[in-house]
Amino acid sequence: MIPLGETLSRRAQAMPNAPAVSCGETTLTWRQLEARTNRIARGLEALGVKLGDLVAIGLPNEVSFVEACWGVWKLGATPLPVSFRLPHAELRAIVDLAQPAVVIALPGMESGRTRVTVEDLLVLSNDDRPLESRVAPISSAVTSGGSTGRPKLILRNTRGLALAEPDGPGLWRFGRDETALIPAPLYHSGPFEGALNALTHAAHLVLMPRFDAESVLAEIGRRRVTWIYLVPTMMSRIWRLPQEVRDRYDISSLRTLWHLGSPCPRRLKKAFIHWLGPEVIMEMYGGAEGQATTVITGSEWLDHCGSVGRVIAGEMKAFDEDGSELPPGQLGEVYMRRPEGSPPAYHYRGATARILRGSWESLGDIGYFDANGYLYLADRRTDMILVGGANVYPAEVEAVIDEHPFALSSAVIGLPHEDMGSSVHAIVHACPELTAEALLAHLAERLVTYKLPRSIEFVDEPVRDEAGKVRRSQLRDERIARMKSPLPM
Numbered sequence: 311m312i313p314l315g316e317t318l319s320r321r322a323q324a325m326p327n328a329p330a331v332s333c334g335e336t337t338l339t340w341r342q343l344e345a346r347t348n349r350i351a352r353g354l355e356a357l358g359v360k361l362g363d364l365v366a367i368g369l370p371n372e373v374s375f376v377e378a379c380w381g382v383w384k385l386g387a388t389p390l391p392v393s394f395r396l397p398h399a400e401l402r403a404i405v406d407l408a409q410p411a412v413v414i415a416l417p418g419m420e421s422g423r424t425r426v427t428v429e430d431l432l433v434l435s436n437d438d439r440p441l442e443s444r445v446a447p448i449s450s451a452v453t454s455g456g457s458t459g460r461p462k463l464i465l466r467n468t469r470g471l472a473l474a475e476p477d478g479p480g481l482w483r484f485g486r487d488e489t490a491l492i493p494a495p496l497y498h499s500g501p502f503e504g505a506l507n508a509l510t511h512a513a514h515l516v517l518m519p520r521f522d523a524e525s526v527l528a529e530i531g532r533r534r535v536t537w538i539y540l541v542p543t544m545m546s547r548i549w550r551l552p553q554e555v556r557d558r559y560d561i562s563s564l565r566t567l568w569h570l571g572s573p574c575p576r577r578l579k580k581a582f583i584h585w586l587g588p589e590v591i592m593e594m595y596g597g598a599e600g601q602a603t604t605v606i607t608g609s610e611w612l613d614h615c616g617s618v619g620r621v622i623a624g625e626m627k628a629f630d631e632d633g634s635e636l637p638p639g640q641l642g643e644v645y646m647r648r649p650e651g652s653p654p655a656y657h658y659r660g661a662t663a664r665i666l667r668g669s670w671e672s673l674g675d676i677g678y679f680d681a682n683g684y685l686y687l688a689d690r691r692t693d694m695i696l697v698g699g700a701n702v703y704p705a706e707v708e709a710v711i712d713e714h715p716f717a718l719s720s721a722v723i724g725l726p727h728e729d730m731g732s733s734v735h736a737i738v739h740a741c742p743e744l745t746a747e748a749l750l751a752h753l754a755e756r757l758v759t760y761k762l763p764r765s766i767e768f769v770d771e772p773v774r775d776e777a778g779k780v781r782r783s784q785l786r787d788e789r790i791a792r793m794k795s796p797l798p799m
Contacts, residue, residue, distance in 0.1 A: 314470045325340055368401070372517065490508035493518035546712065641676060
C-alpha cells in the first residue's frame with residue numbers, strides 16, 4: 311500500500327501523457343494532474359493545512375474538484391466534500407461542526423473560515439515537484455442528515471492509502487484501459503468513492519458538470535466509455551428518451567454500469583438488463599459508514615427479482631422490535647456490523663449510531679433476507695407511514711407511481727389524519743398529460759386499498775436531486791406547516 315498522493319506520482323512516471331481526468335473539453339494528463347496537485351498542496355500548506363486536518367470542498371463536478379482532493383491527500387489531510395448549492399445556513403452548520411482548516415469553494419460560499427478557489431491555491435506556489443509522502447489518518451469524510459436540519463459527519467476510519475499496483479478489478483470491476491464516466495455529484499459518497507477508485511486503478515475519469523440524459527449517451531459514444539455510475543433517477547430519464555434518440559448513440563463499449571443510492575423500480579431495472587445485458591448491470595447496497603455491503607449482478611437479479619444482493623463484506627441481519635433475529639422471509643430492521651474482531655469502520659461527529667446489542671448498527675432500513683441470503687429492502691424505518699394500524703412503505707408506492715409512463719419522479723409521505731392517524735400523500739413530478747384520476751387508476755390495479763394515496767400533489771420540479779435522493783422529512787414538514795397556516799381572508 312502507498313499514500314494516495316503517491317499514486318499520482320507513480321502514474322505520472324509510468325504514463326505521463328495518458329489522460330487522467332476530463333470534463334467537457336478540459337483534459338489533464340497524469341503528468342499535468344500530478345504537477346498541479348503538488349502546487350495546490352503547497353498552497354494549502356502555506357495556509358496552515360497539516361496532517362490530519364479536514365478541508366471542506368464545495369465545488370461542482372469539474373477537474374478542479376479532483377485536483378483539490380488530491381492536493382489535500384498529498385498533505386495527509388482529509389477532504390470533506392459538500393454541495394456547492396448548499397444554503398448559507400446549512401453550509402455554516404456543517405463548517406461549525408467540522409471546523410475545517412480551509413474551505414475550497416466557489417466565490418460566495420462564505421462560512422466564517424478561510425475560503426479559497428483552486429486558482430487561488432495555484433497562485434500561492436509554482437513548485438510542482440513531488441512532496442514527501444504523507445498518509446491521511448482518515449481517508450475521507452462525508453456529510454449526512456441535512457433533511458433534519460442537524461448535519462452529521464461520517465469520518466471513515468480507513469487511512470489514505472491505495473494499492474501501488476491494483477492486483478485485479480476489485481469490487482468496482484475496474485480492469486485495464488477503463489474509461490469511467492460519472493455524471494452524479496461528487497459530493498455524495500457513492501460517486502466520490504467511484505471516482506477515487508477509478509483513478510487509483512489508473513482509469514481515465516470523465517466527469518459531467520450536470521446530468522443530461524442524451525448527453526450521457528453522447529459522452530459514452532464519444533469517449534468509448536467502459537464503466538459508468540448512475541442512480542435510478544438518471545436511468546429513468548435515459549430510458550424515457552425516445553427510442554430513436556437512444557439508438558442514435560453507440561454505447562457498445564460499456565462493460566459495467568453501477569447503480570446505487572436509491573431503490574430502482576423493477577420495471578426500469580429489467581429494461582436496462584435487457585438493453586445492455588445482465589453481465590453489465592451491477593447494484594450495491596450499504597451506507598457511507600462502510601460496516602457492510604451487498605452486491606448483486608444483473609444475472610443474479612433476474613433470479614432474485616427485487617433483491618439488492620448478498621453480503622460480500624461485513625455482516626447483515628434483520629431483527630424485530632424486541633431485538634430478536636428474524637428467520638428468512640420476515641420483515642424487520644436491517645442491522646449490520648464489521649466482521650468479528652475488526653476495528654470500527656467509521657465514527658460520527660454530530661450524531662450517534664442506532665446500536666443493538668453493542669455491535670449491530672442500523673441505517674434505519676426495513677427489509678428481509680430470503681433462504682439464500684439475498685436481501686430485499688422495503689423502506690427506511692423513519693419514513694414508514696402508519697395508516698389505521700397498517701404499515702405503508704413509501705418506496706413501494708413510489709416504485710409503482712414511477713412505473714407510469716407519464717410520471718417522472720415521486721415522493722410519498724404521511725400527513726396527519728384525525729381518523730387513520732396518517733394518510734398517504736403523493737408528490738409527483740409528471741408530464742402535463744397525467745391526471746390524478748389516471749394515476750389513481752394505475753395505482754389501484756397494483757396496490758391494496760390502504761396503500762393508495764389519499765391525496766396527490768403535482769409539482770413542476772423534480773422531486774429527487776441529481777443523486778436520486780429525496781428529503782421526505784423536509785417535504786412532510788413543509789406540507790404540515792402549510793396545513794397549520796391560517797387561510798388568507
